[in-house]
Amino acid sequence: MNIFEVDGKINKAKLAKDILVPVLGGMVTGFLATKNAKEIYKNLKQPDYSPPSWVFPVVWTSLYTMMGIANYRISLKEKPTKLANGLYDIQLGLNFLWSFLFFRWGLRGTAFTEIAALLTTITLTTYKYYQKDKVAGSLMVPYVLWVAFALNLNYSVWQLNKS
Numbered sequence: 264m265n266i267f268e269v270d271g272k273i274n275k276a277k278l279a280k281d282i283l284v285p286v287l288g289g290m291v292t293g294f295l296a297t298k299n300a301k302e303i304y305k306n307l308k309q310p311d312y313s314p315p316s317w318v319f320p321v322v323w324t325s326l327y328t329m330m331g332i333a334n335y336r337i338s339l340k341e342k343p344t345k346l347a348n349g350l351y352d353i354q355l356g357l358n359f360l361w362s363f364l365f366f367r368w369g370l371r372g373t374a375f376t377e378i379a380a381l382l383t384t385i386t387l388t389t390y391k392y393y394q395k396d397k398v399a400g401s402l403m404v405p406y407v408l409w410v411a412f413a414l415n416l417n418y419s420v421w422q423l424n425k426s
Contacts, residue, residue: 282331371421
């Protein structure tokens, strides 16, 4: 099975665009919002299950790639839904916003509320994608699981670092 082939077609230019938007968006967000993230993260009180800082860019690059492929698959379907497309765009915007809230502005409680909204939106996106294309929906599942973990981590860091 070729995950890049949808209904017998591969559109390489669209595939590249759909992967590059979240990957490059994540990189730019990371550069702008988390310039000193390693230092900030290292200096925060963290729960025992907190991963080392190097894990985050590795995981996020993989997740951004998978969500881009999922979006590509949905966009090539005969009748893509406006709701699924809208949910995808909203979750991507919320995803990028979270880094600013948590790292750049230090608003850990606001970041927690925002990541809860993000998880809800990702879950809805995943559900709509799965209804339209099982592979696209399945590609979103690791993202749901990671953000659920990140929600818990965000809450714990917020609680441990209250002034």
